[in-house]
Amino acid sequence: MTRLLARFAALLLLGAALPALAGALTPLQPGDYARIKSARSGKPFIVTLWGLDCPYCKGNLAMLGAAAKANRQLDLVVIATDxxxxxxxxxxxxxxxxxxxxRTWVFGDAAPERLRFEIDRQWHGEMPRTYLFDADHQATAVSGSLAAEDFHLWLRRNGLEAPRAVRP
Amino acid sequence: MPAPLFRIVAPRPLSVGSALFVLPLLSALFAATIPPARAHEGHEGHGAPTASKGAKAPRPPLAVGAAFDGSGRLWRVRVAPEQGGRLVVDHSDDLGAHFSAPVAVNAVPEPVAAEGELRPDILAALPDAPAGTAPPPAQVWVAWTSPLANVPYAGHVRFARSTDGGHSFSAPITVNDDTAPITHRFQTLSRGPDGRLYLAWIDKREGEAAKRQGQAYRGAAIYYAESRDDGATFGANARHAAHTCECCRIALANDPAAPAGSRPLALWRHVYADAQGKSIRDHGLAPLGGIADGTEPPKGSDDRWQVDACPHHGPALAVAGDGTRHLAWFNLVGAAPSLQYQALDRNGAPLAPPRRVGGELASHPALFVRGDAVWLAWKEFDGQATRVFAQHSTDGGRTWDTPRPLAESGGASDHPQLIGDRGRPYLSWNSQPEGYRLIALESPEPPAAPAPHRH
Structure with missing residues (x-):
């Protein structure tokens, strides 16, 4: 009971540490990734994995973030591996x-390999890692920064290229 | 099997009193920030969550350093959440079955990186004693990375030593002489046969300087420092290599075939540039400080993995008495994730093509060599459990036996380490549910040719 309380309080303290964060950072648990995908059945979307320990993630995240902000139809799932x-x-x-x-996600399991395995067993943790899901959920996996031309191709293929929406 | 003697309990210590005090103040904020896990989108039909005791827990500091001191005593360094996150050192005289009372290394708690590729290092040795006198107490050396709170990728390389057999430790020093709040991380500690200590780490001082002048800098750099007085002091920092990967551990190994006083051989993930200027993340292989200015380091792997990403997969290196270099590393070969092994001669010429090791999920290798006997260990996660496998060669790495599972964990785990006691290899492995394990790779009869400190 004491430990439970302590855990709960730790979670509260965590919340207190970021009063400026308006969005929500949700811990990703085993099974969540499958739910994220099934909730988007028949729709195109992008999953991008990033982390604090990844200098290349910053630019990649900025490009995708700007694109999602400019184009409300672009469904972007952001998962931090921290x-x-x-x-x-x-x-x-x-x-x-x-x-x-x-709302973005952060790895919530103590064993990151479990979540990595659920996301893609071909992925060995290199970051940034981005998955471009077509409407039929055929996915293109990209390790490293997503090239602007590949991103544009995917947007066009999925009818998401809004005028002046994407300027990576 | 030794009983798991320490377990790392995930949540940080927190008194219930203080928790109750802040509770009402925070409940409003709480709702707006971290939602309860069950408020997930798409949770319709939510079944029983996958069994995972560690769920919702922060990632535990599972990376443990371990080494033998030449007398059969095992030394261990780890982060102790029960001691305010201090680093603690203990030792075992019965191959890990029982450990001494832990001794704190740093009296003042500080952040310590002990997860994944970031591992606290420990080395120990008994000083030479005149014949007939009692053996002097062991010297113990500990090095770690202390990350800076809220500055991504930033940290300092820290070091402390004990000269009284691990009863007390000197006040920690920062070894990197550039103290800007930038990357000085992923340290590796090594000790030469002449007793000199070497610390190598990933350092971004050059990259930051280039950035201030508006210039691009490929990757990071490796810097190193040397101590010739048993760790009392370290000399000035020197650059080993420019343009290295930012986030992979560095492997250091003594080369017994090199002239006396040589620095250790280093194997690290480098960022080479192809003709179009794109990043190729292969491995460099050179003695510390042994790369001529303006030249690219010699290659230890040639898979041409072209990626601007942080792989978080560092290599393993062991060098035999005749100078044969045994290398293991992870790369994408084409599109296929591949753990590979290769032996090179003392001049760096391949003795055979690289060979694939383990399944497609094999990663994080460790190597141990004794003459022509070579052991290779790695870990694989199959969706349920993580297993450490080992393979053995008796002919210098030309042929190998069938991989055999050494240990298994159902939870979060450290990367496997192979450490030696007077030429005999052991797996040192920590995992959250099972605790620390030391597992012999050889059956108990004495090795045919024990040659631990001959070189």
């Missing part, structure tokens, strides 16, 4: 990428 404990460090980076208002 921990809920890192919320205070993640928040300013999400804000800088224009994602401060959005």
């Amino acid at each position: 921990t809920p404990d890192d919320a205070a460090a993640l928040a300013p980076l999400l804000r800088q990428a224009g994602l401060g208002e959005r």
Whole structure:
């Protein structure tokens, strides 16, 4: 009971650490990724994985964040591979990428390999990692920064290229 | 099997009293920030959550450093959440079955990176004693990365030593002489046969300087420092390599075939540039400080993985008495994730093409060598459990036996380490549900040719 209380309080303290974060950072648990996908059945969307420990993620996240902000039809799922404990460090980076208002995710399981395995067993944790899902959920996986031309191709293929919407 | 003697309990210590005090103040904020996990989108038909005791817990500091001191005593360093997150050192005289009372390394708690590729290092040795006198107490050296709170990728390389057999430790020092709040991380500690200590780490001082002048800088750099007085002091920092990967551990190994006083051989993930200027993340192989200015480091792998990403997969290196270099590393070969092994001769010429190791989920290798006997270990997660496998070669890495599982964990785990006690290999592995394990790779009969400190 004491431990439960302590855990709950730790979670509360975590919340207190980021009063400026308007969006929500949700811990990703085993099974959640499948639910994220099934909730988007028949629709195109993008999943991007990033982390604090990844200098290349910043630019990639900024490009995707700007595109999602400019084009409300662009469904962007952002997952950090850090921990809920890192919320205070993640928040300013999400804000800088224009994602401060959005619900995003953070790995919530102590064993990151479990979540990596659920997302893609071909993915070995290199970041940034981005999945471009077509409406039929055929996915293109990209390790490293997503090339602007690949992004445009995907947008066009899925009818998401709004005029002046995307300027990566 | 030794009983798991320490378990890391995930939540930080927090008194209930203080929790109750802040509770009402925070409940409003709480609703707006971290929603309860069950408020997920798309949770219709939510079944029983996958069994995972560690769910919702922050990632535990599972990376443990371990080494033998040459007398059969095992030394261990780990982050102790029950001691305010201090680093603690303990030792075992019965191969990990029982450990001494832990001794704090840093009296003042500080953040310590102990997860994934970031591992606290420990080395220990008994000083030489004149014949007939009692053996002097062991010297113990500990190095770690202390990350800076809320500055991504930033940290300092820290070091402390004990000269009284691990009873007390010197006040920690920062070894990087650039103290800007930038990257100085992923340290590796090594000790030469002549007793010199070497610390190598990933350092971004050059990249930051280039940025201030509006210039681009490919990757990070590796810097190193040397101690010739048993760790009392370290000399000035020197650059080993420019343009290295930002987020992979560095492997250091003594080369017994190199002239006396040589620095250790380093294997690290480098960022080479192809003709179009794109990043190729292959491995460099060179003695510390042994790369001529303006030249690209010699290649230890040639898979041409072209990516601007942080792989978080560092290599493993062991060098045999005749200078044969045994290398293991992870790369994408084409589109296929591949853990690979290769032996090179003392001049760096391949003795055979690289060979694939384990399944497509194999990663995080460790190597140990004794003459022509080579052991290779790695871990694989199959969706349910993580297993550490080992393979053995008796002919210098030309042929290998069938991989055999050494240990298994159902939860979060450290990367496997192979450490040696007077030439005998052991797996050192920590995992959250099972605790620390030390597992012999050889059956108990004495090795045919024990040659631990001959070089």
